[in-house]
Amino acid sequence: MYKVLFTSDYEIHGSGMGSPKDLVVDPTTRMLDQLDRYGGKLTIMADVGEILKFKEYAETTGDDRFHWGGIARQMQRAVKTGHDVQLHVHSSYFNATWDEAKGYWKQDYAEYDLASLPYERVREMIRRGKRLLEETCRVAKPDYECFAFRAANWSMQPSPNIVRALIEEGFRIDTSVWKYGVYDDLVKFDYTGAHSDLVPWPIDPNDVCRRDPEGRLFEFPIYTEQQPLWVFLTANRVYRVIAQRLNPLPDPDAVADPPAGAPAAGPPRSLARKMRGLARAIVRQHPWKVDFNQCTGKQLIDGLRRVEARYGHPDAPLPFVLIGHSKTFTSHNERSLRPFLEFVAAHPDRFSFGTFADFEAERYRAPVAA
Numbered sequence: 001m002y003k004v005l006f007t008s009d010y011e012i013h014g015s016g017m018g019s020p021k022d023l024v025v026d027p028t029t030r031m032l033d034q035l036d037r038y039g040g041k042l043t044i045m046a047d048v049g050e051i052l053k054f055k056e057y058a059e060t061t062g063d064d065r066f067h068w069g070g071i072a073r074q075m076q077r078a079v080k081t082g083h084d085v086q087l088h089v090h091s092s093y094f095n096a097t098w099d100e101a102k103g104y105w106k107q108d109y110a111e112y113d114l115a116s117l118p119y120e121r122v123r124e125m126i127r128r129g130k131r132l133l134e135e136t137c138r139v140a141k142p143d144y145e146c147f148a149f150r151a152a153n154w155s156m157q158p159s160p161n162i163v164r165a166l167i168e169e170g171f172r173i174d175t176s177v178w179k180y181g182v183y184d185d186l187v188k189f190d191y192t193g194a195h196s197d198l199v200p201w202p203i204d205p206n207d208v209c210r211r212d213p214e215g216r217l218f219e220f221p222i223y224t225e226q227q228p229l230w231v232f233l234t235a236n237r238v239y240r241v242i243a244q245r246l247n248p249l250p251d252p253d254a255v256a257d258p259p260a261g262a263p264a265a266g267p268p269r270s271l272a273r274k275m276r277g278l279a280r281a282i283v284r285q286h287p288w289k290v291d292f293n294q295c296t297g298k299q300l301i302d303g304l305r306r307v308e309a310r311y312g313h314p315d316a317p318l319p320f321v322l323i324g325h326s327k328t329f330t331s332h333n334e335r336s337l338r339p340f341l342e343f344v345a346a347h348p349d350r351f352s353f354g355t356f357a358d359f360e361a362e363r364y365r366a367p368v369a370a
């Protein structure tokens, strides 16, 4: 049995710009409504860095212009109706200030990379985030628990501080790793050697990629394959690239998300060199995450079929973790996702929808035979 998990990073633009109503609350309402029609389950990965700021702004000024109230009600609706809310932390927001003149949240870039912050600071952020989600969600579901985590920009390296802080705060699952992923920007990680692209593993506290039979935190990776560049050229992805260009960070190239190895901006190069770079990028394989904003429904169906062909049906159910972002969930996206939802719903003997609470992480302590 494969459990299909829709995880959605719930946040405004990385630049600190944009309306939480337009980028977060309204598209997530459409996501929840669409999934409800098929019995699908959404796991909202709530960026508590910004949500704490929205709440503080409402409480200190009496003006809820950042929709803290709507966010709280939406998270409560989710947990009450079988969906889930778990922790996502953009640490650069903890010291952020609202810049009225420029109309954006001015973030603290010295705290951009959570994994590289001192242990006590990492732990404090995780503790505050977990407390916010539990206080908010328990209003609607008294036994709600925050126990799963996704790092901002997926960065779980260097691993020791962040893994230790998560364990000490009672977390059981991390869902940041996507095999083959490599970033060397404001955050730095290399997931080429990740233990699996699909099967959960107990994490070695020194390196999230490695399996440690004694590990206390389990990695549930975002499913990823190596694919040629043309697979990435979908309408949804082009939309996202444009949206990202219109809302850059102070350093626009710093956290843009081209497939690793794609031609990057840099000093001027000769046309011939550029063409050679492009040719190499086209031929080379790139990590392809199952992103339900950017892949078509048909691509997701094919991905799930390949997983089934490769891993069969072991005793322990396997997670098929998809990622998305509320801010890029357009109506076109909603249409292109439909065939995938129909496909999963039509084969209850092989697939079902779920959340992290459906898994007994301990079942993955011993290797799962494929």
Ligand SMILES: [Zn+2]
Residues within 6 Å of the ligand: 009, 011, 047, 088, 090, 152, 153
């Ligand atoms: Zn995020």
